[in-house]
Amino acid sequence: MGEKIKKKLGWKELPLADFLEAGSSLNFETGDWRSQQPVWDEKKCKHCLFCWIYCPDSSIMVKDKKMTGIDYRYCKGCGICAAECPFKAIEMRRVGRGDLIAKQNKEERKR
Amino acid sequence: MANLKELSERKELLVGGHRLCPGCAAGIIARQVLLAAKEPVVVVTSTGCLEVATTIFPYSAWKVPWFHNAFENAASTISGIEAAYRSLKRKGKIDKEIRFIAFGGDGGTYDIGLQALSGAVERGHRFLYICYNNQAYMNTGIQRSSATPKGASTTTAPAGTVIPGKIQFRKDLTRIMVAHQIPYAATATAGKWNDLITKVEKALATDGPSFMDILSSCRLGWGHPPEQTLTIGRLAADTCFWPLYEVVAGEYHLTYKPKKKRPVTEWLKTQARFKHLFKPENKGLIDTIQNYVDEQWQKLLKLCGEE
Numbered sequence: 001m002g003e004k005i006k007k008k009l010g011w012k013e014l015p016l017a018d019f020l021e022a023g024s025s026l027n028f029e030t031g032d033w034r035s036q037q038p039v040w041d042e043k044k045c046k047h048c049l050f051c052w053i054y055c056p057d058s059s060i061m062v063k064d065k066k067m068t069g070i071d072y073r074y075c076k077g078c079g080i081c082a083a084e085c086p087f088k089a090i091e092m093r094r095v096g097r098g099d100l101i102a103k104q105n106k107e108e109r110k111r
Numbered sequence: 112m113a114n115l116k117e118l119s120e121r122k123e124l125l126v127g128g129h130r131l132c133p134g135c136a137a138g139i140i141a142r143q144v145l146l147a148a149k150e151p152v153v154v155v156t157s158t159g160c161l162e163v164a165t166t167i168f169p170y171s172a173w174k175v176p177w178f179h180n181a182f183e184n185a186a187s188t189i190s191g192i193e194a195a196y197r198s199l200k201r202k203g204k205i206d207k208e209i210r211f212i213a214f215g216g217d218g219g220t221y222d223i224g225l226q227a228l229s230g231a232v233e234r235g236h237r238f239l240y241i242c243y244n245n246q247a248y249m250n251t252g253i254q255r256s257s258a259t260p261k262g263a264s265t266t267t268a269p270a271g272t273v274i275p276g277k278i279q280f281r282k283d284l285t286r287i288m289v290a291h292q293i294p295y296a297a298t299a300t301a302g303k304w305n306d307l308i309t310k311v312e313k314a315l316a317t318d319g320p321s322f323m324d325i326l327s328s329c330r331l332g333w334g335h336p337p338e339q340t341l342t343i344g345r346l347a348a349d350t351c352f353w354p355l356y357e358v359v360a361g362e363y364h365l366t367y368k369p370k371k372k373r374p375v376t377e378w379l380k381t382q383a384r385f386k387h388l389f390k391p392e393n394k395g396l397i398d399t400i401q402n403y404v405d406e407q408w409q410k411l412l413k414l415c416g417e418e
């Protein structure tokens with residue numbers, strides 16, 4: 001359960017009620033929805049964590065009370081983090097074909 | 112008072128990979144509510160965007176015991192779970208402190224689930240009911256609900272030559288819940304995390320039923336860019352369209368008083384669903400909405416003893 005579906009189940013194969021594995025949505029990466037990409041500038045960041053508390057996709061990574069980066073596997077590129085950042089440490093950039101960051105994501109996913 | 116640094120050390124209970132629209136406030140609200148809980152929680156969700164998008168088969172974004180039953184009975188389902196927990200506790204089979212939270216949209220709370228909610232709070236179960244209120248049936252295609260404000264264009268009350276959007280005013284559910292004499296009721300908005308989390312903490316600490324009505328903007332149904340979700344939520348509080356207050360044992364307290372009350376048009380013009388109101392022929396309607404907001408605000412100030 002919780003793995004990517006390869007084949008659609010027929011009505012005879014489907015369970016009567018579904019028991020879902022907690023947190024299994026992590027197997028479904030919504031990062032490819034993005035048309036714009038948040039880019040974090042570590043130097044400007046004061047670790048106020050406003051981006052973290054407001055991220056709808058739990059995609060701001062925090063370790064030891066400090067922001068450590070953006071989880072591009074799930075970030076849908078809504079731009080809330082960039083809009084809420086009081087220090088302008090997050091900038092939204094369009095994701096284009098051949099975009100460097102888009103390429104990096106792809107490689108990351110392969111791994 | 113909540114502290115972000117401390118909250119960041121808590122476990123993330125709503126994980127990514129759910130399929131809510133980019134910039135949806137419902138996901139932000141659900142995350143903040145779960146972060147506010149110090150004890151383990153059991154969550155029930157009524158049918159709605161939050162339920163559908165977070166648990167598309169065979170995935171689930173919840174890392175808590177989670178239950179979905181139907182559109183109308185989130186409150187009765189959580190009642191049953193809470194009653195079972197109390198029974199097990201009495202028999203000594205469980206000794207953990209567990210809290211119970213039900214989530215419902217405005218359709219599942221204001222309209223379809225109202226009788227179940229009314230019954231559950233009357234019986235006095237200890238649970239927190241969260242209504243994430245996006246002011247229409249967004250999940251099924253933006254149909255009007257009894258939470259839709261006057262003048263908003265929806266697919267079943269479309270603005271055109273016959274009517275200028277929804278004709279009726281929205282109903283005030285928080286006051287209806289207060290009339291049940293519950294120990295804690297509050298309103299909140301996405302965009303004020305500290306206010307929201309503090310209220311959830313208070314509600315969960317209340318021994319008895321508690322209710323929160325949280326304004327949750329829908330970028331698709333309201334028609335605004337996704338990054339403005341929280342700005343619009345805060346503007347609703349600043350224009351007094353959505354006043355932030357809590358009612359503790361029948362006593363009204365204002366939790367946020369805007370320094371300068373802004374005209375309601377500032378909030379209306381941020382959303383495409385109110386676009387038609389700015390045509391010259393609908394000028395009277397804007398005045399009606401402004402008068403209504405002012406009237407409600409004055410009444411609330413009186414109730415809170417702020418005059």
